[in-house]
Amino acid sequence: MTCVSQYVKNVRKHFALCPYIPGATITLNCTSDGKGSSPFKGPIKLRILSVVSTSGHSVILEAKPLGESCSNSTKFPSSVVVKLYDHRFSERLRSEEAITPPTRSSIREYLTYVSSGGARRFIKRLHHHDKMLRAGRDEITATATATAGGLSGGGDGMNSSPTYTGSYPEYIPTPLSRQSGGRNGRSSDGSPTSSSHLSSQHSEGIPEDWDDDVALSHWTPAQDETYLYHKASKRFQAEKNVYNRLRRLQGTAIPKILGMASVKIGFPKLSIFEKDEIENLEHYGAHKRLFDANGWLCMKGVDSHLLSVKALVMEKVEGFSMADMTAHAPRCLFTKLVDEAMEIIHVTGMAPCEILNENVSPNNFMISPLPEDRGYRVVMMNFSESQIRAAEETNERWYHRKWNQAEIALFGLEMETILKRIGYRYKMNSHDSRITYWAEYLF
Numbered sequence: 001m002t003c004v005s006q007y008v009k010n011v012r013k014h015f016a017l018c019p020y021i022p023g024a025t026i027t028l029n030c031t032s033d034g035k036g037s038s039p040f041k042g043p044i045k046l047r048i049l050s051v052v053s054t055s056g057h058s059v060i061l062e063a064k065p066l067g068e069s070c071s072n073s074t075k076f077p078s079s080v081v082v083k084l085y086d087h088r089f090s091e092r093l094r095s096e097e098a099i100t101p102p103t104r105s106s107i108r109e110y111l112t113y114v115s116s117g118g119a120r121r122f123i124k125r126l127h128h129h130d131k132m133l134r135a136g137r138d139e140i141t142a143t144a145t146a147t148a149g150g151l152s153g154g155g156d157g158m159n160s161s162p163t164y165t166g167s168y169p170e171y172i173p174t175p176l177s178r179q180s181g182g183r184n185g186r187s188s189d190g191s192p193t194s195s196s197h198l199s200s201q202h203s204e205g206i207p208e209d210w211d212d213d214v215a216l217s218h219w220t221p222a223q224d225e226t227y228l229y230h231k232a233s234k235r236f237q238a239e240k241n242v243y244n245r246l247r248r249l250q251g252t253a254i255p256k257i258l259g260m261a262s263v264k265i266g267f268p269k270l271s272i273f274e275k276d277e278i279e280n281l282e283h284y285g286a287h288k289r290l291f292d293a294n295g296w297l298c299m300k301g302v303d304s305h306l307l308s309v310k311a312l313v314m315e316k317v318e319g320f321s322m323a324d325m326t327a328h329a330p331r332c333l334f335t336k337l338v339d340e341a342m343e344i345i346h347v348t349g350m351a352p353c354e355i356l357n358e359n360v361s362p363n364n365f366m367i368s369p370l371p372e373d374r375g376y377r378v379v380m381m382n383f384s385e386s387q388i389r390a391a392e393e394t395n396e397r398w399y400h401r402k403w404n405q406a407e408i409a410l411f412g413l414e415m416e417t418i419l420k421r422i423g424y425r426y427k428m429n430s431h432d433s434r435i436t437y438w439a440e441y442l443f
Contacts, residue, residue, distance in 0.1 A: 020059055020089065024048050025066070028082070028261035028311060040065075040259030040313050049079060055091045057235050057384045059084040062316060080258060081316050085236040086309040087228035097231075099224045106221035113222035114306045122223060123306075126230050229306060235384045236310035242383040243312070246353055251315070253344045254380050261311040317379050319368035322415070326422045329367060329376065334424055338415045340378040341365050345407050346434040348380070354389035356401055360411045362418060395441070403438035 019026060025047050030040040046063035053060045060083050065076040087093060088102045113119045219227070243250070243257050250256045320328045322341060329337060341362075348355045364382040369375075389398050412428035412435075419426040429435075 018089065020048060020051055020054075020061060020084075020086075022048050022050055026063070026082075026263055028259075028263055028313065029308075030259040030261040030313065040261070044261075046080070046082065052081070054089050056382070057085070057090050057093045057232070059086050059089050077258075077315065079316050081255070081314050082261075083239075083312040083314065084263060084309055085232040085311065086263075087225065087232040090228075090232060093228060093231060093235075097224075097228065099228060102225065106225060109220065109222040110225040111307075113220075113226060114303050117303065118222070119226045119229075119306050120303050122226050123230050126227065130234075226306075233310060236312070238386060239312065239383045240310075241388055242355055242386045245355065245388055246348060246383075249344075249348070249353075252377070253347070254383075255314040255317055257312060257314050259313040261313055262305075262308045263311055264308045317366045317368050317381070319366050319376075319379075322362040322365035322367055322378070323418060325362075325367060326418065326424070331424065333376065334419060335426060337367060337376060337378055338412070338419075338426065341380070341415075342408050342411060342432075342434060344378060344380045345411060346437075349402060349407065354398070355383070355386050356389070356405055357383065357386045357407055358405065359385040360407045362411070362414055399438045399441040406435075408432070409435050 025045055028040070028044045028046065030042060030044050045066040047066060049062045049064055051059070052062055060081060062079055063082050064079050088107075094101065110119070113122075240260060243254070246254055322337070325334065325337060344365075345357065345360055347353065348357065359382060364380065366379040366381055368377045368379055370377055409428070409430075416426055416428055
């Protein structure tokens with residue numbers, strides 16, 4: 001079923017060329033799955049069958065590979081899921097940063113910013129910013145871990161939560177003041193706010209090469225779009241790394257990845273720029289870098305990657321989400337299915353996987369009926385908010401982060417609430433070794 005949210009409908013009012021509509025075709029430039037067994041290599045055309053979701057950090061499509069794209073088309077499945085990290089239409093990504101939906105105006109500002117080289121320089125500064133934030137988090141985690149170690153002698157186990165009482169390093173600027181209405185100084189409804197600047201607490205000690213347009217939260221629409229592109233690219237890289245780490249679980253506990261891809265953003269120039277703006281671009285020669293001979297957006301040069309979005313191509317998992325389990329699965333299997341999901345969370349957190357997942361919502365699990373009525377397969381779907389344990393991360397710090405995240409306990413409590421609504425008595429065992437595992441190493 002096609003799920004086109006009100007968000008996308010609003011975008012189309014301002015910017016009619018949203019490419020993700022049923023029946024439209026998109027071209028993926030695919031790389032292999034790493035095993036050499038995937039038919040998804042090189043340029044592949046797909047026809048969009050439905051828009052599954054735009055409400056998360058990505059746009060999720062169901063699509064049908066077109067046979068004429070490749071000589072070995074017989075290997076193609078009948079349909080696949082394409083997860084596009086397109087910052088323009090990712091609802092949650094934009095709402096988290098209080099950045100309004102894209103418009104014709106903001107898109108053409110972004111194109112001009114990319115053409116001028118400003119976007120590339122801006123992203124370089126953002127990478128520097130990320131590096132400083134990681135340094136600050138490492139310092140905080142180390143202090144919190146030391147505090148946790150101090151509790152081991154007289155604490156009361158899981159109820160003793162170590163508290164970091166220090167301060168963030170002064171050189172780290174506030175990345176987003178949510179109280180002041182978002183990175184671009186706008187409230188959630190798009191109206192300006194009175195406070196849109198770097199907090200004075202963190203304004204001192206910023207490196208000399210720090211760019212004011214990054215440190216300050218009052219950005220232009222072009223910088224907003226560049227920042228969101230940067231965030232979406234990081235989400236893709238994180239999820240790609242997790243799927244590679246969990247390769248042995250693909251096709252069973254998690255979806256099978258068929259390929260990595262990129263999709264070029266293409267628009268007729270007359271849909272983006274007004275006539276006088278095109279004449280101005282041509283006057284300065286910029287149109288030669290922006291458009292091909294047919295007048296379609298076709299950025300040439302080193303920054304062309306800023307006009308494409310990353311994508312994961314994966315198997316389509318038939319079934320229903322665990323959040324909807326009560327309407328579709330047999331009542332006698334509720335506890336078993338919940339336990340299988342908890343086991344997947346546990347296995348992905350243990351060596352050699354060592355994944356920390358900040359979003360283990362029941363909506364991120366699919367229950368897929370097996371052939372010949374052989375039961376159900378539980379599949380964990382979303383890893384965009386996951387992290388892989390760093391090679392240099394000590395056992396103490398890793399155990400503390402896993403214990404503090406409490407993935408299995410949070411998932412179990414949420415399932416308790418869902419099942420309670422229909423009168424099904426499910427009580428998570430708080431002494432389950434999978435829940436207490438990380439605490440045992442800390443206390």
